[in-house]
Amino acid sequence: MARLPIYLRALxxxxxxxxxxASSEDLAGAxxxxxxxxxxxxxYLGTYGTRGVGYDVTYLRYQIAREIGLTQDWSxxxxxxxxxxxxxxxxxxxxxxxxxxxxxxxxxxxxxxxxVGDLAISSIDxxxxxxxxxxxxxxxxATPAGAAQAVCDRLVEAGVGSILNFAxxxxxxxxxxxxxxxxxxxxxxILAYHEQRKAHGLALLHADDVVRAGAV
Amino acid sequence: MARLPIYLRALxxxxxxxxxxASSEDLAGAxxxxxxxxxxxxxYLGTYGTRGVGYDVTYLRYQIAREIGLTQDWSxxxxxxxxxxxxxxxxxxxxxxxxxxxxxxxxxxxxxxxxVGDLAISSIDxxxxxxxxxxxxxxxxATPAGAAQAVCDRLVEAGVGSILNFAxxxxxxxxxxxxxxxxxxxxxxILAYHEQRKAHGLALLHADDVVRAGAV
DNA sequence: ATGATCTTGTTCTCGCGTTCACAAACTTCT
DNA sequence: AGAAGTTTGTGAACGCGAGAACAAGATCAT
Numbered sequence: 001m002a003r004l005p006i007y008l009r010a011l012x013x014x015x016x017x018x019x020x021x022a023s024s025e026d027l028a029g030a031x032x033x034x035x036x037x038x039x040x041x042x043x044y045l046g047t048y049g050t051r052g053v054g055y056d057v058t059y060l061r062y063q064i065a066r067e068i069g070l071t072q073d074w075s076x077x078x079x080x081x082x083x084x085x086x087x088x089x090x091x092x093x094x095x096x097x098x099x100x101x102x103x104x105x106x107x108x109x110x111x112x113x114x115x116v117g118d119l120a121i122s123s124i125d126x127x128x129x130x131x132x133x134x135x136x137x138x139x140x141x142a143t144p145a146g147a148a149q150a151v152c153d154r155l156v157e158a159g160v161g162s163i164l165n166f167a168x169x170x171x172x173x174x175x176x177x178x179x180x181x182x183x184x185x186x187x188x189x190i191l192a193y194h195e196q197r198k199a200h201g202l203a204l205l206h207a208d209d210v211v212r213a214g215a216v
Numbered sequence: 217m218a219r220l221p222i223y224l225r226a227l228x229x230x231x232x233x234x235x236x237x238a239s240s241e242d243l244a245g246a247x248x249x250x251x252x253x254x255x256x257x258x259x260y261l262g263t264y265g266t267r268g269v270g271y272d273v274t275y276l277r278y279q280i281a282r283e284i285g286l287t288q289d290w291s292x293x294x295x296x297x298x299x300x301x302x303x304x305x306x307x308x309x310x311x312x313x314x315x316x317x318x319x320x321x322x323x324x325x326x327x328x329x330x331x332v333g334d335l336a337i338s339s340i341d342x343x344x345x346x347x348x349x350x351x352x353x354x355x356x357x358a359t360p361a362g363a364a365q366a367v368c369d370r371l372v373e374a375g376v377g378s379i380l381n382f383a384x385x386x387x388x389x390x391x392x393x394x395x396x397x398x399x400x401x402x403x404x405x406i407l408a409y410h411e412q413r414k415a416h417g418l419a420l421l422h423a424d425d426v427v428r429a430g431a432v
Numbered sequence: 433a434t435g436a437t438c439t440t441g442t443t444c445t446c447g448c449g450t451t452c453a454c455a456a457a458c459t460t461c462t
Numbered sequence: 463a464g465a466a467g468t469t470t471g472t473g474a475a476c477g478c479g480a481g482a483a484c485a486a487g488a489t490c491a492t
Binding site: 004087 | 222290292303315379392396398400402407411
Binding site: 255259263265270271 | 471
């Protein structure tokens with residue numbers, strides 16, 4: 001389920017190299033997962049492979065795209081046009097995968113109307129209109145943590161069904177709304193934890209050796 | 217392990233509100249997790265709570281920060297100063313949590329020396345020197361997918377032990393190197409999948425009702 | 433055609449993480 | 463002091479996903 005987009009990307013890369021057929025081993029290698037896991041994942045979608053042959057790259061790619069819902073375009077609204085919101089608004093990876101940013105919203109009245117890429121920054125009061133007219137299903141929150149819950153409530157109220165949250169805050173939403181969280185500093189902290197354990201681990205290992213040597 | 221930073225943030229928020237003591241229920245609520253899970257997580261670090269009372273906010277916060285390795289500062293280098301790299305270089309959330317960006321590296325010779333925030337963009341040939349002098353342990357890759365593996369190799373070769381990868385590519389690294397991946401468009405695709413299933417689910421539900429009604 | 437080879441789809445087992453539930457320990461009130 | 467009320471730490475059951483292993487199905491060579 002969460003790995004489908006990775007498979008899709010691997011298939012796209014293979015298609016670009018004009019590979020016609022790929023085995024689960026090939027695909028798994030390109031996606032960085034176990035081949036049994038990949039086969040099991042794909043089997044949930046249907047039986048799109050051929051035993052003894054593998055998977056037809058183009059066909060499977062279409063099927064996965066359809067399953068994810070990428071055969072249609074999705075409208076996205078970004079709230080909070082700071083450093084990150086700015087970068088997201090210009091991020092080419094979105095458009096190329098069927099996501100279209102249809103509105104940029106910021107709180108600062110001084111920035112109203114400022115152009116970022118093809119779009120002008122608008123007020124949060126325009127949210128309802130924008131969401132209704134472009135049938136926006138996905139909202140991106142790139143505000144500071146303090147504003148996140150309020151913005152989230154407005155998005156939900158306007159009818160947005162899925163939220164991608166970059167703010168370092170825990171959002172509470174109704175059951176029918178999906179939230180995914182991307183927290184940059186948490187990722188760094190996790191890496192710091194591993195780094196520390198590597199450094200610390202060596203010290204502990206030495207101490208351990210001494211203990212063990214003493215015991216033996 | 218991966219939830220420690222969330223607890224840390226919740227504790228910081230409580231400390232800012234001058235809360236002295238918090239129960240596992242309080243903390244779990246603020247962090248958005250089950251209270252039993254939180255208690256078990258914390259029990260792996262040691263017994264920092266007091267039965268009948270709860271956890272001392274300041275004390276626990278320090279212990280978690282120490283466990284993660286946030287009592288020391290970490291030097292970070294960012295490679296690829298496009299939209300995203302730019303935003304990351306200016307992101308205040310890093311500094312405030314003990315991460316210091318010490319170098320910005322980009323491939324484009326025309327941009328060498330360009331200033332972003334307090335730093336000038338430098339060449340990847342300077343990587344070894346920078347990593348050694350500032351003892352950089354963490355590298356951030358914000359390049360296009362095509363360049364990611366090459367940059368990754370250079371980082372590993374220079375002695376970086378942990379990598380945060382924003383490029384939509386699968387990186388292969390030696391065992392002793394940790395990699396974490398943040399993929400913006402994958403997050404959106406997962407949301408699109410859920411959205412589609414919501415819309416589709418209704419249609420299927422109707423079809424299902426018909427079938428069931430027919431069967432009964 | 434038939435055996436050899438390959439690859440998928442699926443079953444089975446294992447291990448891990450989550451959650452429940454409860455005893456131990458601390459506080460507070462009488 | 464002792465009972466009642468809280469809250470932590472942890473043992474046990476549960477569920478779920480990951481990986482190994484194998485049978486079914488397809489191609490290929492002879």
